[in-house]
Amino acid sequence: MSNAARIAWTCVAALAVFAVWMAVGTAGQLGLGFFYAVPIAMASWWFGWKGGTLAVLACLALYVAGAALEPVEEFRAALVVRTVIFAGVAAGIVFLRERLAALEHSAEELAEIRAALAPPSLPELAGVDVATAFVPSELGVSGDFYLLTNGPDGSTVAVVGDVVGHGPKAARLATFIRARLAALASSTSDPAELLNLANQSLLERAGRDKELVSAACVRFRSADRTLSWAIAGHPLPLHLPSLRELEPHGSTFVLGAEPELELVNCELALGTDEGVLVYTDGATDVRQRGELLGLDGLSRLLEPLTGLRAEPLATRAQEAILAWADQTVRDDLCLLVLKPEGG
Numbered sequence: 001m002s003n004a005a006r007i008a009w010t011c012v013a014a015l016a017v018f019a020v021w022m023a024v025g026t027a028g029q030l031g032l033g034f035f036y037a038v039p040i041a042m043a044s045w046w047f048g049w050k051g052g053t054l055a056v057l058a059c060l061a062l063y064v065a066g067a068a069l070e071p072v073e074e075f076r077a078a079l080v081v082r083t084v085i086f087a088g089v090a091a092g093i094v095f096l097r098e099r100l101a102a103l104e105h106s107a108e109e110l111a112e113i114r115a116a117l118a119p120p121s122l123p124e125l126a127g128v129d130v131a132t133a134f135v136p137s138e139l140g141v142s143g144d145f146y147l148l149t150n151g152p153d154g155s156t157v158a159v160v161g162d163v164v165g166h167g168p169k170a171a172r173l174a175t176f177i178r179a180r181l182a183a184l185a186s187s188t189s190d191p192a193e194l195l196n197l198a199n200q201s202l203l204e205r206a207g208r209d210k211e212l213v214s215a216a217c218v219r220f221r222s223a224d225r226t227l228s229w230a231i232a233g234h235p236l237p238l239h240l241p242s243l244r245e246l247e248p249h250g251s252t253f254v255l256g257a258e259p260e261l262e263l264v265n266c267e268l269a270l271g272t273d274e275g276v277l278v279y280t281d282g283a284t285d286v287r288q289r290g291e292l293l294g295l296d297g298l299s300r301l302l303e304p305l306t307g308l309r310a311e312p313l314a315t316r317a318q319e320a321i322l323a324w325a326d327q328t329v330r331d332d333l334c335l336l337v338l339k340p341e342g343g
Helices: 003-024 032-069 075-117 167-184 191-203 294-305 310-324
Strands: 128-135 144-150 156-163 213-221 226-232 238-240 266-269 275-279 333-340
Touching (some): 003 032, 128 144, 128 156, 144 333, 156 275, 167 191, 167 213, 213 333, 275 310, 310 333
Antiparallel strands (some): 156 213, 226 266, 238 275
């Protein structure tokens, strides 16, 4: 509807109230003047504060004109009451309008952030069978992310991370650190080096305040089927099909906690039927009757799926986790499956 049409409808509504009042004759006693709240609400919803204020003034003018033609008992008191009510209606409608607009903007922003953190399509990756699954939390998004890209040496680089915290603030930080990792991966595919450089970027971020991120970074070289990984305070990736955790060398700290991270790469040659599953704690923190799924429960759900190719494995793992839980996901659930091509 055009603004001109909205103005016309508002005027029609106000004049209709005036006409009915004049036709009834005793409307001042019946309280029909309160129906001026209808055009005031229409103007406030369509045009905000300015439109609502103008509508209040116009309707008060019509009320005064009507009272002059059809006298109202205790006119001054009635005028004050209607002024307060009309102003309250305008303020309430404008507040609701602005609140809904803010929520809509927030929802759109979260949708854009979610698409950036978990892209719906994956890049072309040579010699690797890879798939992802992502389920946002009940908050819309909480800061989990994944990155899949080609390293400068022709390898595949995969990062799964989780920002400490929830909501839009955590999601924005996740967007920042993912973008930094993507930029860094264009010059190095070394997992430990990537995480160390990301850590420096996080520490140098202006206005940072206890910004912590856990991450697992893996690199797969299809030429020799070698998997390398480094962990920064993140749940350990699971080897497929054994489902044993891939332990890191040395101590690990989340990104943003220390100026220097003592990260060391680990390596493993993958057989044709092997692979790795990287996940965030949203996959183990789901609950059934108050009980956490945990790593043991996740392993039980994954055990019959480990022989599948990457895409059906990720999809069915996600379905199994959600089917097991008896309540909504309170944290993002992110899974990444990587296997040698043809495995």
